[in-house]
Amino acid sequence: MSSNRRKFIKQLGSTIILTSAGLTSLAAQEEHERRILRAEKRISANDKIRIATIGMGIMGFNDTQAALHSQGVELVGCCDLYKGRLERAKEVFGQNIFTTNDHHAILDRKDVDAVIIATSDNWHSRIAIDAMRKGKAVYSEKPMVHYLNEGLGEIQVQKETKMVFQVGSQRVSSLAFKKAKELYQAGAIGKLNSIHASFNRQSALGAWQYTIPLDASPATVDWDKFQATEQKKYAYDSNRFFRWRNYREYGTGVAGDLFVHLLSGIHFITDSKGPDKIFSVADLAYWKDGRNVPDVMTAVIHYPETKEHPSFQVSLQVNFISGEGEVGYTRMIGSEGVIDISDDSGFTIHKNKMPVAPGYGGWDSYETYPLAMQKAIADDYNKKYSDADKQTPKTETITYQSPEGYNSSFDHFDNFFDSMRTGKPVVEDAEFGFRAAAPALACNESYFQNKIIHWDPIGMKLI
16 A cells, blocks of 8 residues: 555544545546556466356456456457357457357366356356356356355355355446545544435336347257256247346346445445345336336345444335436435445545534524523523534535546456465455345345345345
């Protein structure tokens, strides 16, 4: 940690005198130092990491490109159940890469050190377990499990194999969330009591009506393998394959796709292990296209007091037909202010500390008393709170913005590969990943079962 950074954090712990300019300057300095360190890093031929991606949809392509920004990383192969995506992988990453529709063929290769798992949710845990048992490090897209009962088993396999395992909620690696955590833990907003967080969208693509290729058919899609994890089988359906997020059988709905991101960030900042009560309500309000998951969901989640944090409430919302458009935020409300995180790149702190003096008059019983009593009350009040500072609210607004061009996914993958090379802990291991995924999946359980879900955040199990 640089001396300037230590000095900054020391100041935070005392007076919390902050300025937007100071934070912005610090952000630029840290990014400059980070880029220098990254440029100076030397990766020997023996330290080269060879990866393969299983699931070459939107996240598969994006994750692969982000991973290849890390030094000393080479793509060996790609796996997907649609032939066209394998063809596209060769166009983008080179004709020499190995392609297959069988993830076992990837895991059997001796030249694959790590796999990125970016399949439909129903395959995340199964492939991760297969990969770890084959000696491969795993970068698993969130949520790391499809069902709550998969989590402890996957964690146990990671402990047994000791393979590096990271979940892909990249915001826990972002500069903005790291800085927000420092400020929160330094007391910038006083005592936390509630959090409001949302991801709202207003577009067909945002609501998962993804483009389907014109040649989609049983001849180009391995449909049987796609639905092999589920007991109930369906006839081939292009919507179910290419828009799998819309179906409970293969995806985890808005909760598993988006609530889990919000919860990952909240747990990272607060060091929380999770909530004890979860309740949600939802509707299929607009996108009635055959999907069997809601497009509007609201959850209320309770976090009990622990040694890491006070008790607080979280309200989460996703709205896929929101008139406000594409808006997402995490708003942490404390007794003395609010941290308002707009996305992975920046945040604003609104400090608003109540005065010691309670005030009188206005919407108050004061003016219902006789004039003599009003004067006596005013004299007594001014004598008791003679210090003007005690009568004036303390307000301040500061902002933090990550440097232009910053990408938290690059840092997330750098951490994953550094862990493989050096053995240092990843930022989002299997336990952290499951503790974020479980309450998100519990939101689905609450909605479909119409009941409060009670959760043991330490034992990571239903009560």
